Amino acid sequence: MPEKKTSVQSSKQARLRNGKDTAQNSLKGQMGFSEVLLSSPGSVLGLVLVLLLVYWFYKDLNSDAGPPGPKPLPVLGNLLQLNMKRPYLTLLKFSQQYGSVFTVWMGPQKVVVLAGYKTVKEALVNHAEVFGDRDAVPIFVETQDKNCQGKPFDTTEMMSCAVSNIICSLLYGNRFQYDDSEFTTIIASFRRNMQLLGSPSIQIYNWFPWLGRLVPNRNEIFKQREQNKSQVLKFVRKLRATLNPHMCRGFVDAFLVQQEKEKGVPNSPFHEENLAQTVIQLFFAGTDTTATTLRWALLLMAKYPHIQDQVREEITRLIGARQVQVEDRKDLPFTDAVIHETQRFVGIAPFGLPHKTTKDITFQGHFIKKGTTIWPFLFSVLNDESQWENPNSFYPAHFLNKDGKFKKKDAFMPFSAGRRVCLGEGLARMELFIFFVTLIQRFRFTAQPGVTEEELDLTGNVGLSRDPVEHKLCAIPCF
Numbered sequence: 469m470p471e472k473k474t475s476v477q478s479s480k481q482a483r484l485r486n487g488k489d490t491a492q493n494s495l496k497g498q499m500g501f502s503e504v505l506l507s508s509p510g511s512v513l514g515l516v517l518v519l520l521l522v523y524w525f526y527k528d529l530n531s532d533a534g535p536p537g538p539k540p541l542p543v544l545g546n547l548l549q550l551n552m553k554r555p556y557l558t559l560l561k562f563s564q565q566y567g568s569v570f571t572v573w574m575g576p577q578k579v580v581v582l583a584g585y586k587t588v589k590e591a592l593v594n595h596a597e598v599f600g601d602r603d604a605v606p607i608f609v610e611t612q613d614k615n616c617q618g619k620p621f622d623t624t625e626m627m628s629c630a631v632s633n634i635i636c637s638l639l640y641g642n643r644f645q646y647d648d649s650e651f652t653t654i655i656a657s658f659r660r661n662m663q664l665l666g667s668p669s670i671q672i673y674n675w676f677p678w679l680g681r682l683v684p685n686r687n688e689i690f691k692q693r694e695q696n697k698s699q700v701l702k703f704v705r706k707l708r709a710t711l712n713p714h715m716c717r718g719f720v721d722a723f724l725v726q727q728e729k730e731k732g733v734p735n736s737p738f739h740e741e742n743l744a745q746t747v748i749q750l751f752f753a754g755t756d757t758t759a760t761t762l763r764w765a766l767l768l769m770a771k772y773p774h775i776q777d778q779v780r781e782e783i784t785r786l787i788g789a790r791q792v793q794v795e796d797r798k799d800l801p802f803t804d805a806v807i808h809e810t811q812r813f814v815g816i817a818p819f820g821l822p823h824k825t826t827k828d829i830t831f832q833g834h835f836i837k838k839g840t841t842i843w844p845f846l847f848s849v850l851n852d853e854s855q856w857e858n859p860n861s862f863y864p865a866h867f868l869n870k871d872g873k874f875k876k877k878d879a880f881m882p883f884s885a886g887r888r889v890c891l892g893e894g895l896a897r898m899e900l901f902i903f904f905v906t907l908i909q910r911f912r913f914t915a916q917p918g919v920t921e922e923e924l925d926l927t928g929n930v931g932l933s934r935d936p937v938e939h940k941l942c943a944i945p946c947f
């Protein structure tokens with residue numbers, strides 16, 4: 469495959485990813501800490517009082533030894549230096565300044581950030597035990613208890629429904645029609661929760677959990693969580709009523725069968741609360757990540773139609789119109805490379821999830837205390853210049869050798885690595901392949917009329933994950 473066709477230099481994207489965007493873009497893109505607080509005037513007075521009260525508590529913020537980093541302010545830490553809409557850009561700049569192991573203070577919370585492939589791999593794989601604990605995220609802890617016919621459409625709902633149905637099949641042994649109001653209500657409620665969880669005010673809440681009810685989105689999350697839980701328990705009741713222990717329809721059935729066996733066992737984990745939480749977590753972890761990656765993939769295909777043509781040509785040549793199977797992956801190296809490059813390029817989970825050290829460790833010459841919050845900075849691994857030829861471009865050739873065969877890359881870590889590697893990696897990879905091939909087999913994706921390919925925006929918004937900015941695409945049937 470000619471290199472010219474697969475290397476797409478997106479200079480605007482490159483500047484953004486390097487944190488050197490124009491003044492105009494950074495003004496547009498930045499939402500400062502103070503702006504977020506002032507958007508909720510009722511909380512300002514309370515916040516000032518609380519800040520004064522806790523000042524003495526954090527006054528020795530600077531005295532803790534550990535990896536270097538930008539100088540923090542008392543209580544606020546480094547928040548004022550942080551681009552709240554694109555925090556990964558600030559962290560990339562810090563990593564250039566302070567090296568691959570550095571400290572930032574997210575308000576009063578000390579975070580050690582691990583940046584770049586070599587460092588993240590050394591920590592998560594070579595020291596898997598020490599860096600393998602999950603750190604608690606306050607908002608998670610507290611809430612634990614069409615047919616478009618070529619017309620422009622927002623890909624969000626369609627993708628969420630398709631991917632959620634996979635999780636529904638695994639959990640309930642059942643999938644839903646896209647117009648089933650029970651299903652669309654669940655999807656809408658989960659999506660709203662995802663938006664709230666990724667909102668700047670909830671990020672601030674996670675650093676200052678004592679703000680509690682002053683953060684309005686937190687209260688809505690609690691309400692949504694309760695709704696999600698009662699919806700899940702409603703499904704569980706239906707499944708319990710028709711349970712056949714000899715024919716499990718899905719995870720919930722298997723759980724209920726085990727619950728029956730453990731009746732009377734003290735402290736058995738097989739109780740209703742655990743079941744509801746597990747189902748909710750699998751929905752959260754398994755829907756939005758995969759659906760958003762697929763939305764990015766289609767957006768990239770609309771942006772770079774010559775790459776889309778190459779994918780379709782390969783699919784048509786090798787599997788034609790028949791239904792794709794997982795085993796076809798090995799025969800579709802270019803398609804596989806495009807999917808991998810999509811995941812690398814978009815870095816859907818820029819910071820992974822927080823980890824915590826299980827004991828004191830001296831890592832790359834820096835002392836890190838037991839119990840320190842660790843951020844494996846996956847975005848920096850997926851953009852590490854020492855590992856990727858064109859880190860700032862959408863360049864499927866990253867995953868192809870000179871003969872056009874698929875080439876594995878160790879620095880491909882969108883699912884993280886080590887003890888806490890994504891539980892759903894195998895499922896997600898399967899879903900991405902089957903959905904992507906099926907969609908490209910049947911439709912040509914383009915920008916909506918009046919929007920040029922150049923105008924399709926690849927900037928992305930970071931909440932809980934890195935989402936594409938709102939956009940519409942056209943899906944034109946290929947036959």
Ligand code: HEM
Pocket residue numbers: 602749750753754755757758761816817820821822823844846882883884885887888889890891892893895896
């Ligand atoms: C493109 C899709 C996906 C991406 C990019 C992704 C990425 C990640 C990442 C970066 C983590 C954090 C790992 C760490 O802490 O080091 C994670 C954790 C997790 N993921 Fe995924 N994920 C995806 C899909 C899924 C799916 C489909 C499921 C389930 C069905 C799932 C379930 C989980 C769970 C349960 C965890 C927590 C594991 C733990 O705490 O040990 N993920 N994922």
